[in-house]
Amino acid sequence: MKQLKTGSFYGQTNQTTHLPGITITDTEYTLDKVDWHYHENAYFTFILAGNVLEGNKKEVYNCSAGSLLFHNWQDPHYNIKPKGFTRGFHIELQKHWFDSLELKQDKLQGSFSIANPDVKFLLYRIFKESKITDELTGLAVESLLLQTLHKMQFDNGRLLRAVPAWVDRLKQLLHDEPAKGYTLHNISQILQIHPVHLSRDFSKHFNCNLGEYIRKLRVEKSFSLLTDDNLSLTDIAFSCGFADQSHFVRCFKQFGGSNPSAYRRFLLRGC
Template sequence: MEVVVKAQPTSMHGCTVRLPGFTLTSGMHGPRATLPRHHHELPTLCYVMRGGFTEYSRGHAMTCIPNTLKLTPAGDEHWNHFQSVQTHGLLVEIEPSRFDETRSIADLLDDRVHLRGGPAAEVARRLVLELAEGDDAALVAAEGLLLELLASLARTDASLSRGAHPRWLTEAMDIVHERFTGQLSLSELATLVGVHPVTLARWFRRGYGCSVGQRLRRLRIEKAARDLLETDRPLGEIALAAGFSDQSHFCNVFRREMCTSPGRYRATRR
């Protein structure tokens, strides 16, 4: 039998609020605390107010600092190590059955999302302020803000299919174009634009129709092809200048992408 660790934040001043379809828990973690490997029985939203932590999941490390918003699907295993200062956050457990008739949000709850700043994080910040009011009106407002938050995330997701890209995704493509000749991993690129590698990989493919690796490879091939026609440099130099590890790797990729060898490409097009 699998043991499920309920990852409720331990807090000196924590409180739990239940709304239709949502359970909200505010809590604090001490400096350098660790939450062992666990998963949640329901999809969760986590918003970091102060401090921060690193989350480890699926072989990736994800840094969450203030104004970070994280959506984790039910059953997704991870563990957390907190920074050297006290961390204060809000955990929202979401009951998927509330959104059975709302396909865009139901689909969203199966995804892992990690965003730093932006419209959805601003809604989360307003949610925290509203909860601090502590009256009946705050509960009504909080429910509305939670629905607005999920709608914002779902619209960002849907906007990719219409060709509209969030700023961080455009930033990611700009970085790929600037640094394609060097070493650039998916994890490093995700860190630079402030999202989880899984979020970046999924939205990059949906937004641009290819993976980050495929785009890097295509840019390197295009540069190498230009150098083959415009210079007399040897193949080894062209390969390294375009970002390939060696001439053999370059020739194999070039032949696969261009359906001809680099030497033949140069000879027949000059």
């Protein structure tokens, strides 16, 4: 089985950013199928555009734009790409980077998908920093990565505690259709729990209120559409469930840290 060294990924490399212990690679997937292989470093894969299927020994992930995976080092997997343009970026973390910061890499075992919108917003900010490339890029990327790993470990800690069945059902419902016009009443009916119970306990499991979480998911969905330059910002706003473009822009600035036009320029660079 082939081992890929630091900065090596199958496909066309658009850009590689080397930082101490961290390598960021912007890649276009060009091969229909990539056989079993593994990488020498732990790394994130974030799909910016298109689709790819990735399988490991335990699971198969159907990844579309906005999908985020984490792989521990030397975890074997394969890829199958449907027809069409697919682009992703990868953040490799070398073992000495973990060791220098006294981080526990062994807490991040195997390969897994990350659905938390807050983690994805951090990854989009890292992608943006990789395109700026000034003397502060390394500082910014490392700070954002530490926030990312802390958030992931915090989420894993919460998973170890008992979580009511309605939490997973609600998460699936909102992630599948973030643009739908929800009300507290109809969500409560779907979950078959009292609205007071839902309102009271939601923040315990999602770390924000219900309306804020849905806005986050709508902004997250918009990132996956910004790579399509045939769509206007108004088109994207309506597709994601926003009342109008101005509402979309306000929410995007709140969670995305910039305006959508600026982010679109970063996302389309290198395509």
